[in-house]
Amino acid sequence: MSNPTVDTNYEEPNSELIKKVRLGSQKAQYQLYEKYVRAMYHVCVRIVGKGHEAEEVVQDAFVRAFMRIEEYRGDAAFGTWLKRIVINTSINYLQKKKVDLVSLDEMVVEPAIEEDENSENDFAEMNIQTGISEKVTKHNSEVSRVKDAINKLSDGYRIVLSLYLFEGYDHEEIGEILGISSSTSKSQYSRAKKRLRTML
DSSP, rough: SSOOOTTTTOTTHHHHHHHHHHTTHHHHHHHHHHHHHHHHHHHHEEEEEEHHHHHHHHHHHHHHHHHHHGGOOOOSHHHHHHHHHHHHHHHHHHHHTTTTTGGGGGGGGGOOOOTTTTSSOHHHHHHEEEEEOOOTTTSSSHHHHHHHHHHTTTTHHHHHHHHHSSSSOHHHHHHHTTTOOOHHHHHHHHHHHHHHHHHO
16 A cells, blocks of 8 residues: 555546535535445444444544545545545544553564565465465354454554554554554564464
8 A cells, every 4th residue: 555656547436426525515425424434434443443432433534534525636536535534533532542552562672573565465374374274264253253353452453453454554654653663563563463363
């Protein structure tokens, strides 16, 4: 996801709805909300970690998005722009709760463990290393077990793992979002994977 190339020829399929939102149409707001709320909720719950709290945060994120709709330039997908707002709102929510986004283990200065930035299927790699076959992971019960384990990780581990593994951010971008160094992000991610393996 790093350094995306701006597509000057990009045509946003929701452009008409967005225009109506800018004109104050509540109906258009509701239509955009209905189109994206489910996906944005899943993004939010992976960061916040609790369903009822995620519901509140995602509602707040949509309010912020509609208030800032003029900032959307249309040179990238509306969903991508909206997801960044959801992520930032989720992080802000945790910070207000005084959640430590960096594990206490990170207070010990260690060389960051390098991750393969070119891996297109880190999740599959992780499953193989935990002894779970690709065929088995496709089964709903196994997928649910992995998700449940991720939700049980500490906030710092869960957030970095989710941003890197599921949302496609690289460690430099995660560092900017969380206010930590890229090396700390790499170390957190590596520790999160190790912790997850012990839970599966």
